[in-house]
Amino acid sequence: MTTPRSLHPTWRKRLQQRSGMHVMKRETPVLIEWDEQSFALGIEEMDATHAEFIDLLNQLDTAANSAFPALFTRLVEHTRTHFESEEARMLLCRFPAINEHTGEHHRVLGELNRIKKRVDRGLISFGRMYVREGLPQWFRLHAATMDSALAGHWMRHQSSGPKQA
Ligand SMILES: [Fe+2]
Ligand SMILES: [Fe+2]
DSSP, X not given: OOOOTTSOHHHHHHHHHHHTTTTTXXXXXXXXXXXXXXXXXXXXXXXXXXXXXXXXXHHXXXXXXXXXXXXXXXXXXXXXXXXXXXXXXXXXXXXXXXXXXXXXXXXXXXXXXXXXXXXXXXOHHHHHHIIIIIHHHHHHHHIIIIIXXXXXXXXXXXXXXXXXX
């Protein structure tokens, strides 16, 4: 299919999208993309969990309304396990900011549970807004500050003290 050059660029783009001319180029960027430089903390378990969290956010961003509640429940459960695992690590390496970090986890889990109740009542738009406008920004900051501090402390603890699992 050829697209007339005289068309307004917006319409030309829409026609090209419909005809599949731009299949190799992603027209809609993913909500949040894993990239090593921004997110990798150097601890395999934490990095894998964070990559899964990002993947769930992206799945939710494009999920149909009918699939959204079950996927949101998965996100809440995944986040609970994610936080429990970091909290266990904090105890093992006697992380000095354990109260602050754990408190932030509790705050976010509380928020997730409040949104989940709305989503379960059919208010999907609240969930979508939180996934799009709340969680990516929160995650970027949390990973770069509290999680990064935990990873650094864990690695120093591992290289100086008795070895932990
Ligand atoms: Fe984390
Ligand atoms: Fe954390």
